[in-house]
């Protein structure tokens with residue numbers, strides 16, 4: 001278990017599933033834009049992905 005750097009709650013990075021498209025986009029952003037992949041929990045990845053899909057003009061998936 002590690003602590004999410006955004007919300008501080010403990011989570012298991014190996015249990016993160018990318019089945020939810022919002023989580024997948026958040027994960028891609030963590031890898032390519034923010035450089036913090038593996039330190040963000042699933043709900044925070046989903047929030048990031050969802051907000052990015054709505055508001056980030058660089059994202060044209």
Ligand SMILES: [Zn+2]
Pocket residue numbers: 004005006007008009040041042043044045
């Ligand atoms: Zn979190």
